[in-house]
Amino acid sequence: MLAVHGGNTEEIARKYNLNSKEILDFSANINPVGLNENVKAAMINAIDKVVKYPDITYFDLKNSIGEFEKLDISNITLGNGAAEVIFNIVRALKPRKALLPAPTFSEYEEAIISVNGEIEYYKLKESNDFNLDDEFINKIKDDIDIIFICNPNNPTGCLTKKEFIRKVLNKALTTNTTVVIDESFLDFVKPNELYLSNDLLIDYKNLIIVKSLTKFFAIPGARIGYGLCSNNEIINEINKVIVPWSVNVIASEAIIQGLKEKDYIDKSIVYVKNEKEYLYSALKEIDSLKVFEPSVNFIMFKLLIDLDLKSELIKRRILIRSCDNYIGLSNSFYRVAVRTREENNKLISEIKNILFDK
Template sequence: MKITTAMHGGNYNELAKQHGLTKEMILDFSANINPLGVPASLKQTITANLDKLVEYPEPDYLALRARIASFHQLDLANVIPGNGATELIFGIAKVTKAQKVLLLAPTFAEYERAFFDAEIIYAELTKETHFAAAETVLEMIKRETDLEAVCLCNPNNPTGQLISQQEMIQIAELCEERNIYLIIDEAFMDFLEGNETISMINYLGSFPHLAIIRAFTKFFAIPGLRLGYLLTKNDLLAEALLQMREPWSINTFADMAGQVLLDDTDYITQTYNWISAERDFLYQELSKFSELTVYRPSVNYIFFHLETPLDLRKELLLKGIFIRSCANYRGLTENYYRVAVKARCDNTKLIRALEVIFSGN
């Protein structure tokens, strides 16, 4: 059965109400947002430009596209901005009109919803291979005839596993040989310091069927603003995406955010310092529990399997902590969970709560 409704992390308000809790009483580990919060540079920019609300946004977003292009050393024509990465996923599905699409399972649900009219083929990932994707994807592309698009999340959500650049080049070469669109969602790639050795952005010129999606949402903690962008050197694809966009889909403050945040080197450095310490801390602490099988993380969330019969999300919610159940991901069961990496004090609260739960108290 295809996924037709959106279900994501961060939707904890309703569940909290069911247990007599308010949103403010919940420590949310379900949404993978940078705990440093909205950068001060953006707050200052918005505050100084509140009067801009009486003006329509710039329709072609030329300054925004030029800043993103400069950051990635691309041309303005290679950048298509969007109202978050999700708008671009749905947009490229409409433009390519792909009728047979390869997706990972498990992975982010919006790809399946975007390609709803297509025949979906799944590269099923397993715990036996630690949810590694590259080998399975290559086998599926070789085996399945008439594939028109391959859509991959790298790092994958919710497993956090990476397809290396070398492996992705092999996938891209095979897709190019067969005229298959390769769409790579790199929404979490910014959390990897030195990610140019993993990202495929520097290979856009080598693969005309390649499109890469990035987002400001997670790294810069602005899910409420909705800003993402797609990169491609396929002129026909880029032009089609620009032509089909609804006017003013990006609001004025999101437009400003994209121009300001890429220059906020202090915030970027602070983020790398935070994640390098806290990701390792939380992974090591979670791995100490015999009740959990924890998969080594690559970015700002950790995926694990509960080895004992227990509704862990419910037990933690009773202690004021909300985590992401992965039961609604294709190929996963109710014993799989994902937690965001947060600040040390919050991560410690999660560990202490798990100690109490697993001790039976």
């Protein structure tokens, strides 16, 4: 069974006999500013390169990422999306037991299961708005080989401070545990110095950071992501399991260009911040919703009445993410992406129509 994710508009269109282009997709968390024009041009230009294999060392791409992250290229591992990087890490390290907060992004669990690893879940508490707390650190024991922390967490939006991560890393050093921090959405937060783990990399050889490039640059169909680690042994183990040429030339050229687009990057951060606040305030005004404070381009809420909101919205050609398959949540929880003002207004008015009709 494949894990359930947002963004499956084709599958939903087939199920409900709709045209996928008619569906307004709030289920995948993609930068609402959309594809940058220069990135698009770079991808179109890259078409001529498909007759050759990508540079197997990805020298130019790694240099662009290295410059962006202010890190040596030997610390970078690439993948066909952050999802592949997560699987590469797990296949390389073959953890026997993992500690995962719940709810969180499901591919950590999928990756651990793929190597027959055992999982201990740390249930985040709704009473604490699903934030990580010190009790989590007490769960790091000698038998835990790997920990994943999603920062900010998908789907809750909770941010974890770097100082908490430092405490996790210190405890993990005593138990020989590798700590993976997934910062796939952290570039949407500015300033983010309080949360970024990047400058812990040199001191902590048990730290791996994972980042997706598909959310921010609005290229989920092109697939590209990376991992960062200063421990040569871990990078070497990952290199042993990497599928050669797994990043295609089109995605690679898109990112080499994208990381240069400072105006687009700054504009996206401001746009997402404003629309997130707008959508959050509007949703909070609806009595039957309990809305959790968002940090980036998605918002989780709990529906306080008994209703299948996802099915009701799909009748109106709007797709949202039901959180029913997240461990630690139930079918009362939903996640919506932050989109453009017009689209956000459409979502708000359709939710109100449905709930006020009840």
